[in-house]
Amino acid sequence: xxxxxxxxxxxxxxxxxxxxxxxxxxxxxxxxxxxxxxxxxxxxxxxxxxxxxxxxxxxxxxxxxxxxxxxxxxxxxxxxxxxxxxxxxxxxxxxxxxxxxxxxxxxxxxxxxxxxxxxxxxxxxxxxxxxxxxxxxxxxxxxxxxxxxxxxxxxxxxxxxxxxxxxxxxxxxxxxxxxxxxxxxxxxxxxxxxxxxxxxxxxxxxxxxxxxxx
Amino acid sequence: xxxxxxxxxxxxxxxxxxxxxxxxxxxxxxxxxxxxxxxxxxxxxxxxxxxxxxxxxxxxxxxxxxxxxxxxxxxxxxxxxxxxxxxxxxxxxxxxxxxxxxxxxxxxxxxxxxxxxxxxxxxxxxxxxxxxxxxxxxxxxxxxxxxxxxxxxxxxxxxxxxxxxxxxxxxxxxxxxxxxxxxxxxxxxxxxxxxxxxxxxxxxxxxxxxxxx
Numbered sequence: 400x401x402x403x404x405x406x407x408x409x410x411x412x413x414x415x416x417x418x419x420x421x422x423x424x425x426x427x428x429x430x431x432x433x434x435x436x437x438x439x440x441x442x443x444x445x446x447x448x449x450x451x452x453x454x455x456x457x458x459x460x461x462x463x464x465x466x467x468x469x470x471x472x473x474x475x476x477x478x479x480x481x482x483x484x485x486x487x488x489x490x491x492x493x494x495x496x497x498x499x500x501x502x503x504x505x506x507x508x509x510x511x512x513x514x515x516x517x518x519x520x521x522x523x524x525x526x527x528x529x530x531x532x533x534x535x536x537x538x539x540x541x542x543x544x545x546x547x548x549x550x551x552x553x554x555x556x557x558x559x560x561x562x563x564x565x566x567x568x569x570x571x572x573x574x575x576x577x578x579x580x581x582x583x584x585x586x587x588x589x590x591x592x593x594x595x596x597x598x599x600x601x602x603x604x605x606x607x608x609x610x611x612x613x
Numbered sequence: 614x615x616x617x618x619x620x621x622x623x624x625x626x627x628x629x630x631x632x633x634x635x636x637x638x639x640x641x642x643x644x645x646x647x648x649x650x651x652x653x654x655x656x657x658x659x660x661x662x663x664x665x666x667x668x669x670x671x672x673x674x675x676x677x678x679x680x681x682x683x684x685x686x687x688x689x690x691x692x693x694x695x696x697x698x699x700x701x702x703x704x705x706x707x708x709x710x711x712x713x714x715x716x717x718x719x720x721x722x723x724x725x726x727x728x729x730x731x732x733x734x735x736x737x738x739x740x741x742x743x744x745x746x747x748x749x750x751x752x753x754x755x756x757x758x759x760x761x762x763x764x765x766x767x768x769x770x771x772x773x774x775x776x777x778x779x780x781x782x783x784x785x786x787x788x789x790x791x792x793x794x795x796x797x798x799x800x801x802x803x804x805x806x807x808x809x810x811x812x813x814x815x816x817x818x819x820x821x822x823x824x825x826x
Contacts, residue, residue, distance in 0.1 A: 402635050404621035404628035407751050408815040411619050411626070411635070427618060428751045428815070465777050472777055479776035486775055488788045494796045495772045498765060527650040531631050538803070541762050541769075548769025551717060554710050555701070555770070556777060559784065591632045597651030608626050608637045611645035611654055 401588060402608065405430050436586045443584040444514040450507050450577040457570035458500065463553055467560035475567060476500050476545075502539035503574070509533035510581065513590060520593035527594045530587070537582075542575045617817060627654045661810035662736055668805035669732050675797040676725060682791030684771050689784040697791060698722060698767055720766040721795070728764070728802045731757050732809065739813045747814050754811045761803045768796045 403414045405425040417423045417435030424431050436442075461473035474482070476499050483492035510533040516522040549571070553562050598612045621628045621635060627644045628635050631652040638644040644654035658664075683695030696704070698721050705714035731753055738750060771792050778786040 403633055404626065404635055406628065406630070406633070407755070407811045408747075409620040409622055409628070409812040410815075411621050411624055428748055430751070430755070463773070463777065467780060467783070470780055470783075472779060474773065474776040479772045482776040482779070483772050483788060486788050488793055491768065491772070491788065491793050491796045494800060495768060499769065524651070527632065531650065531652065534631070538762070538807075541765055544762055544765050545769045547716070548766050549773050551705070551713050551766070551770045552773040552777070554713055555705065555708075555774060558708050559778070560780075562777075588633065591634070591649060594649075596649050597646070598648040608635045609648055611627070611636045611639045612648045 403432055405432060433588060434583065434586055436584055436589070439584065439586050439589045440514060440518060443581050444511065444518075446577055446581045446584060447507050447511040447514060450574055450581065451504075451511065453570050453574045453577060454504055454507060457567050457574055458504075460567040460570065461565035462549060462567035462571065463565050464563045465556060465560045466563075473565060476571075498539055498541040499545045502536045503542050503578070506533055506536040506540050507581075509536065510585070517590055517593040521595040522593055524595045524597055527591070527597065530590060530594070534587070540578065542571060542578060546571050546575050620812075620815070622656050622812075622816070627656050629654055630658075657812060657816075658808060658810040661808055661813060662739060664808035665732065665736055665805045668801050668808060669729065669736070672725075672798050672801035672805060673729050675794045675801065676729065679725075679791055679794035679798050680722070682794065683789030684767065684791040684795060685774060686787045686789050687778075687784070688787070695789060698795065701767070701770070717767060717770070720763045724760055724764045725798050725802065728757050728761055728806070732802065732805055735809065735814070750814050751811050754806070754809070754814070758806050761799070761806055764799045764802075765796070768792060768799065 400413055400415050402411065404411050405428060407430040408425060408428040410425060410427045412426060414423050414432050417433055419435045419437040421435040422431050423433045458476055460475070462475055464471060464473035477496070480492045480496040480500070483495060509529050513522070513526050513530045513533060516526040549568065553564065556562050617623065625637065625641070626635050627638050629647040629650060629652055632647060632650040634647055634649045636647055636654060638654065644656065646652065647654055680698055683697050684701070685696040687694045687696060702714050702718045702722070705711070705717060735750055735754055771788055775786050775788050778784060
């Protein structure tokens with residue numbers, strides 16, 4: 400049981416820890432405050448390591464190839480960004496690289512670090528900083544959008560030439576499924592409860608509001 | 614008169630935006646830092662309405678060239694053909710892949726426009742202090758937050774089309790100036806959504822405080 404203020408409507412409420420598979424939603428606006436997870440530590444860590452391996456494959460193998468009149472071309476995620484850069488669209492190249500590559504990889508690595516640190520509580524104070532960074536990467540990781548984008552590009556090009564999906568494509572598909580699985584198996588509150596407090600106190604589950612520090 | 618529901622602000626408390634810990638500020642108007650994660654505490658996001666408006670207006674300005682300028686330029690056997698977002702939709706439709714045409718139309722044209730309108734409406738509703746339909750407007754905000762990323766679709770389509778179709782001298786596809794504006798619309802509307810504070814939708818009408826809490 401924790402006291403939480405809904406991030407969407409600020410209503411104060413006591414939130415019980417939901418059983419696995421259940422969710423605790425704000426009574427006023429319906430925002431999902433906590434998700435019930437079976438173990439919350441080992442499963443997301445296993446999924447994160449899997450996702451890291453899969454992302455490695457996704458980035459090192461060609462995503463798609465094209466053949467026309469005896470010529471062959473193929474591309475990877477990085478290749479797409481490099482071509483965009485060379486074509487004079489540097490800012491777009493950076494945005495694409497960030498959403499398709501940097502944010503997903505950073506999220507997986509950062510959340511993996513936190514999950515390893517909290518295995519032996521109390522985790523050091525800087526684990527909180529890493530967790531905060533992971534959280535800010537999450538909305539920019541757009542693997543599923545990129546996957547659909549690649550499919551649309553393939554259909555468009557299929558009019559002009561023969562296209563094949565490469566191994567990288569299947570890897571991205573797998574990563575696309577792993578990301579929501581990681582999010583669903585994580586309860587950030589449980590992670591925070593195992594991280595040392597910035598004010599030097601050991602982690603403890605607060606019963607009520609605590610005093611801010613300077 | 615019934616008592617209003619107790620919010621963190623109403624109770625003189627602040628919820629940390631990073632780790633969600635509910636904290637009693639060290640002094641009113643000066644929240645301090647979260648004792649658990651060390652983040653700067655703020656009762657409401659600083660200048661949420663102003664920042665969201667600024668980003669939203671910038672996005673609306675970029676929306677025009679994003680749709681007018683070509684996102685792709687196809688060069689085949691010496692002739693160059695520009696392609697706008699709508700042109701791409703029409704092409705997909707004509708080649709018979711209407712489900713994809715529909716997806717691109719929704720993701721690239723309707724979602725960005727819908728986001729601009731929805732965020733503008735939410736901001737106006739906060740500034741006017743509307744009390745009706747708060748739950749519905751909060752749901753609309755969550756939808757804007759959730760759906761926003763999908764408008765990046767066309768940027769990915771263009772990137773990988775350019776990357777793959779480089780078959781000089783037969784045919785090559787280059788990005789057009791529109792793609793930068795299009796990416797800017799997506800990023801700016803996402804940033805606008807994150808600068809907005811949905812808790813403002815629920816705050817009781819009161820003389821607007823200036824500056825930060």
